[in-house]
Amino acid sequence: MTMEKKVNIMVVDDEEIVRASLTSWLEEDGYCVEAVESGRKALERLPDRNWDLMLVDLKMPGMDGIQLMDEVHKTSPEMLVIIMTAYATVDTAVKAMKKGAYDYFVKPFNPDDISLTIRKIVDHHKLVQENLFLRKELKKQYKLRDMISKNEKMLEIFELARTVAKSSSTVLIQGESGTGKELLARAIHDESPRMDAPFISVSCASLTETLLESELFGHEKGAFTGATVLNRGKLELAQDGTLFLDEIGDISLKLQMDLLRVLEQREFRRVGGSELIPINSRILAATNRDLAAAIAEDRFRADLYYRLNVISIHIPPLRERREDIPLLVDHFIEKFNIEMGKEIRGISEGAVRILMSNDWPGNARELRNVIERAVVVAKGNVVTESDISLPSTSSDANHRTKSLEEIEKAHIRVVLIENQWNIVRSAHALGIDRVTLYNKIKKFGLKKEGVALKE
Amino acid sequence: MEHAILEWLRKEMGDSLMATVRTLPSIPVPPESFEARRNQYFSTKILKEMLGDVPQDAMKLLGVTDKDLCIPILTYVFGEAQVGGTAAVVSLARLRQEHYGLAPDRPLLLERLRKECLHELGHTFGLYHCPSRDCVMHLSNTVVDVDTRGGDFCRGCHTVVVSKTGTERRR
Numbered sequence: 001m002t003m004e005k006k007v008n009i010m011v012v013d014d015e016e017i018v019r020a021s022l023t024s025w026l027e028e029d030g031y032c033v034e035a036v037e038s039g040r041k042a043l044e045r046l047p048d049r050n051w052d053l054m055l056v057d058l059k060m061p062g063m064d065g066i067q068l069m070d071e072v073h074k075t076s077p078e079m080l081v082i083i084m085t086a087y088a089t090v091d092t093a094v095k096a097m098k099k100g101a102y103d104y105f106v107k108p109f110n111p112d113d114i115s116l117t118i119r120k121i122v123d124h125h126k127l128v129q130e131n132l133f134l135r136k137e138l139k140k141q142y143k144l145r146d147m148i149s150k151n152e153k154m155l156e157i158f159e160l161a162r163t164v165a166k167s168s169s170t171v172l173i174q175g176e177s178g179t180g181k182e183l184l185a186r187a188i189h190d191e192s193p194r195m196d197a198p199f200i201s202v203s204c205a206s207l208t209e210t211l212l213e214s215e216l217f218g219h220e221k222g223a224f225t226g227a228t229v230l231n232r233g234k235l236e237l238a239q240d241g242t243l244f245l246d247e248i249g250d251i252s253l254k255l256q257m258d259l260l261r262v263l264e265q266r267e268f269r270r271v272g273g274s275e276l277i278p279i280n281s282r283i284l285a286a287t288n289r290d291l292a293a294a295i296a297e298d299r300f301r302a303d304l305y306y307r308l309n310v311i312s313i314h315i316p317p318l319r320e321r322r323e324d325i326p327l328l329v330d331h332f333i334e335k336f337n338i339e340m341g342k343e344i345r346g347i348s349e350g351a352v353r354i355l356m357s358n359d360w361p362g363n364a365r366e367l368r369n370v371i372e373r374a375v376v377v378a379k380g381n382v383v384t385e386s387d388i389s390l391p392s393t394s395s396d397a398n399h400r401t402k403s404l405e406e407i408e409k410a411h412i413r414v415v416l417i418e419n420q421w422n423i424v425r426s427a428h429a430l431g432i433d434r435v436t437l438y439n440k441i442k443k444f445g446l447k448k449e450g451v452a453l454k455e
Numbered sequence: 456m457e458h459a460i461l462e463w464l465r466k467e468m469g470d471s472l473m474a475t476v477r478t479l480p481s482i483p484v485p486p487e488s489f490e491a492r493r494n495q496y497f498s499t500k501i502l503k504e505m506l507g508d509v510p511q512d513a514m515k516l517l518g519v520t521d522k523d524l525c526i527p528i529l530t531y532v533f534g535e536a537q538v539g540g541t542a543a544v545v546s547l548a549r550l551r552q553e554h555y556g557l558a559p560d561r562p563l564l565l566e567r568l569r570k571e572c573l574h575e576l577g578h579t580f581g582l583y584h585c586p587s588r589d590c591v592m593h594l595s596n597t598v599v600d601v602d603t604r605g606g607d608f609c610r611g612c613h614t615v616v617v618s619k620t621g622t623e624r625r626r
Binding site: 025027 | 499525527529530531535538594600
């Protein structure tokens, strides 16, 4: 029977007889064909349908086939164009292909060639389209705005974030530093009906109590020495939008009380002011501290905690979702390629293995920094083991119980592994000469097994 | 055109389509259909000529010729038909083994002719090329294609032909 889906083909040729015969022949094969006599007409018809393929005569009065192809590719860069030519000159064929033609046919065509080529093109095109579609679908699931993951817990978080974005409830985001708490807050804002209003972020840990107070609530002119002008606080700036309080676990008890009042009464006064200003911004808060422990130690008000913790999201650390490492690496490489104008195509397996075996105390942010450095130093278009430089892996806490000699041994071992046991490079990195390094390797009984990582 | 072949074809088409088939006196190919540079005949022009001469009681008109056929854009065609129309033409030239430097094979020639005629007539019943390799409407650009595809309409294409002829064809 007839074909499953109609394939749209546009034939452009100034010769009536070619248009007629090609049309009827292609129609017998079940294609949807429209034939026009000039490049101008072809451009007019371009928006009419989703054309799958154009068969374009090279020599036409006015606009020739290659000019037409150029014009078409300006608006539809994906369009497949086959150039038809009466004389097979290598020059024109090469020119057409270089300019982006999918293929070229010499008139008259062998019927077998043309139908097979078209079938092949159409099938291939279908696969490419399907592939693009599926990739997008796949990425959609893995992505929430700038966040990317395929970890089950993270995907649940993405889903929850999308749902809560629609409400105005306060959300408390917890997680180690570098896990992407601010990214998640931003994503919630971007997914919410408030997306067009401002997203205002305050880092509570970076300011002193009084500074933070005026930063949040603003101050009236003359409220304190140096307050020469009226200053609107972040709470006011976030009107209709989202206020993100980062490192909420670090604010003083007094400010905790003020904030609690604001959250309960939905209004506030500027420092030194008497006017009550209503707030309608949405509050998101984040912390890397264990608030439950802080409450037990009376460092954090339980009532504020409950007020903030209407919806609680805990982002797991990167070491608990190692499957995300390759995904994040690709994501960061893509990002830095754009930022730095580089063309890194991927990362070697060995390099991925090194990254996968690291514990990432600094989480995704640390990984991003490592990749940024790797993209900068990569010589080829693939990131390799030698481009990866991890911050000293052994945790600082362990150092305290170790002797100087143990630390020296561990450090030399790490440097050797990082440099694939290249003695010259390792010695250089350690700031000692080759012989000294050999002596130390011998003294500490270091062996090459660490390099197994690389193979 | 050899009379015996034509007579054989008349019976075959009648059987396959469950229709009354009769032969008409032969007519010369129109001289304007000759493409001197290619030493071939432009099939569309032959179809046009045939359409001027369709008997009133005929549903379809099938032309059979020994001439090598082509259309301007293709190096050759085995035949041509008006999709959903009245006329179709089929050439014997490239169905003969001799065309490929091989020894004549009459049964093979007749089987190819039967398939090609059914195929082109299928187009006149509004059928396009069929994705099923077992169907006579499957696309064939070479004699190898003609030989490998099925010799009959598949169930789907058969239904279309029956709906147009109004007769159930013998299996």
